[in-house]
Amino acid sequence: MSANVHTDKISGWSGTQILRKLAGIRELTILAVIIVLMIILSFVSPAFLTTDNLNTTVLSVVMMAIVSVGMTVALVSGGFDLSVGSVMSMAGVVAGAFVLGGMNIWPAIILALIASFGSGLVTGTFIGRVKINAFIMTLGMQGVIQGVAYVVTQGAPLSVPLPNAFTFLGQGYIWGIPTLIWILMIVIVIADYLMRHAVVAKKVYYLGSNQNAAFLSGIRVGKVQTWIYIVTALLAGLAGILTLSRFSVATPTAGQGMELQAIAACIIGGASLSGGEGSVLGALLGSLLVGIVDDALVLLNVSVYWQSLVIGLVLIGAVTTDVLTHRQKA
Amino acid sequence: MACLVSMEHITKTFSGNTALNDVSLELNGGETHAIMGENGAGKSTLLNILTGSLQPDSGKIIINGKEENFKSPLDASNKGITIVHQELSTFPHLTVGENILVGHLPQRFGLVDRRKIVESIKYYLDFFGVSFTANTLVKTLSIPEQQVVEIIKSLIVESAHTYVFDEPTSSLGDEDVGKLFKLIEGLRQQGKAVVYVSHKFDEIFRISNRITILRDGNMVGTGTAESYNAESIIRLMVGRSLDHIYPPHGQPSEKVLFDVNNLSAGPKCKHVSFKLYQGEILGLFGLVGAGRTEIARAIVGANKKQSGDLSLNGKKINIKKIQDSISNGVFYLTENRKIEGLFLKMSILDNVVVTDLDSVSSSGLLRHNLAKKKTLSAMEHLHVKAHSSAQLVQSLSGGNQQKVMVTKWLERQPKVLILDEPTRGIDVGAKAEIHQLLRDLSNKGVGVIVISSELPEIVGLSDRVLVVYDGSIMAELRKEQITEDMIMHYASGLEVNERLG
Incomplete structure (x- = not known):
């Protein structure tokens, strides 16, 4: 070992250095904010720290968190996906329509996921191969896929008779915890592991960090981009199917506005619109923070009309803090 | 003749490197003043100071007898100085x-x-x-x-009294050049001062009354145009002692390692053919805009080519896209370290393993310990100075960044390595290390092509030199033919003009 290359160890660092390093990790900052918020809320409102309330709080953000995982991948690559809300609506509606047409729910789910995959494939191909700007392409697909959902339902929600085995996913409990939360945890654990260890995920980070360098280093930029939008669409499709299971109704507007909520959650969790940054854990924590803030407003008897205002402020606050701390470092 | 603008004792440094050292320049009304120098001699810095884009560390600018401080190009323009940019x-x-x-x-x-x-x-x-x-x-x-x-x-x-032209003819046809010169002549006759920067000798001699030559940030000559000829200017432009010792030359064999035949890709790469022999370092020299980078990018498939056959060790290889050249062991190291070379916000490890992810992963998952081991040994091999393999590349010095960029290709066992400006903007010590590394690679049988706009580097390092002008290879120089004067002679297009004229 040459004198210039030290091994990767923390020894020799002072305590303040470690503290500063930890403060630089966005996920920990958000986690700290969440914990502080929870402590305050438990004092202000005795109803907060009850299993029921916590379950409700998390349940309200399960779909957002699942969609945010996909959005994280897109954001890390330097892109984003405005069509996820429409895909989410479409997947639920497609599955519901097939069931109403006499099909068993399980093959109907497979078909809904195939439809989501197809949507992602189209989006990804146009962005990755034809080189259409991600904003334009996903905005266009938002309209197209939403249109499919409207056409299938003729605009009205479909009441779908569903077997208990399926509604268990959206309405059941395992050991006192809603099945949906278990599903979310599985998605998070797998996605987080893959984002940190999978070669293909590494390529997403390369792409978002410097697309020119990625190209010259031999990474197939177009192919990676295509897969990114397939992943966002599949996760949105999953969220749509779970929504159907939760409410037993296929609504053509089930995912409306989800794309911006998911982007907000990811950004609060440390992702950056310029790419190269972001993590699955950050997306989860960003979603949870949004959920807890919503819940706090309810518990504090603040009118629901304040909700969007407060969430908007949280987003701006999180990003401003980040910009200011980064500026200090430079 | 009235002195309209006078720049006195201008000095400018960029993070320790002196770009201009005590340069003085007088611009007279009714005179066209040419400024010459090779890439990096300080011409652009001088013009940028004159036109307000940069501020000098010391020295002053005097216009009509009054000292002026330009804080922006608008200031300079308000005081009567206007510029035609090269870009x-x-x-x-x-x-x-x-x-x-x-x-x-x-x-x-x-x-x-x-x-x-x-x-x-x-x-x-x-x-x-x-x-x-x-x-x-x-x-x-x-x-x-x-x-x-x-x-x-x-x-x-x-309202302007001083007109600055920074290589205005780089993309003009002959007819437009003639018209431009007529306009410049008109300005001169009206008593305006004209500054003209160009690499093209025929233009300089056609329109200038006075010539100033810069070298390494110093003024090395100034005088009336009649007192110079192309040879004396070239001697002034390049005449300098080598600033460090280059590794000894290699013993190239007769064996052709890499053969490029009739490669064409756009206007900056026209019918390029050359051979690379085993054990040699081939220098590729050209002035800015001559097409060096375009040729390299066409070879590795980063740019689309219209025609061209490539063969490696006598076997034809088909390179359509960049992955083809990489799988054949032909690698290109970009000149543009920050914009298209490195992942600045990622770690050294990430930057090193990017070209060879397959070898540090199994069943699609990264093997972090293996990647770290490989990176650390590569860092040791190239003496990369860093705390750890996890350090972000943006926090490294220019020399160490460059080493990291070289490392990512060395890890993939190159057969042919094309390096575009491999030592741009790095200190002398790191330069020498990279030169030694390239010579070692070449001696081990790796084909090395070095693209550089630094003459001493090309002369000191190359066993053979190709000179590029206007997208074509103008000359092939060997052994004693490899001198700065000769290279500059061909790179300026003098030969073309002689042939045509």
């Missing part, structure tokens, strides 16, 4: 008239007066005999036409 800076979605009159658009009741625009630029459009009008959108013009727009934009400033 086009047009607004493509606006009209020709709006481009030319940007900043002082004629108005009527707060609205743009289109008729006035047409009137005020008519003279110049007619003079150049252009096929477009004041209302044509600039994005529909060809590059030479856009350059004409750019030129008119600076000529239209009638």
